[in-house]
Amino acid sequence: MTSVVEFESKRLARLKWACRRGMLELDVLLLPFVEQAFDQLSYDDKVVFERLLTADDPDLFAWFMGHQECKDKEFASMIARVLTSVKIR
Template identity: 65%
Template sequence: MFTDQRLRRLKWACRRGMLELDVLFLPFVEEAFSQLDDHQQEVFERLLTCDDPDLFAWVMGHQQCDDPELAAMVSTIVNRVKV
């Protein structure tokens, strides 16, 4: 379970160096993060430790993430935006 403090840190981590990532991650946390199970929340938190160029390539579909859990989370985020 995420405490308020941990959630605030997570939102801060969503502020990236690329606007394209900012507009994906922060709304995702604010609108969909609470609907994830505990494991998925941990995976999302781990995703935010990745480098921006990698995240951008995965989100845009230019590359496939080698980690299946991270790839699934990227897919969840991208599919949410497409809806």
């Protein structure tokens, strides 16, 4: 049986891998956010962030760079949170 600690460790490793998008602009936003802020998110926000990572790279790039408005309100809120978190650090 897998413990909660093991589960969270594997979850974090999967997230870090998913944050390596191959686009430097996304990598420098997503990976630091996971490493520094993901643990403090509520359960619901963690789910939103994980869902956000399933979006296509061109969409993520357009949303994070402000080239296109994200129509999904949960995604838009998480994108703002990531951008704020990374700018503060």
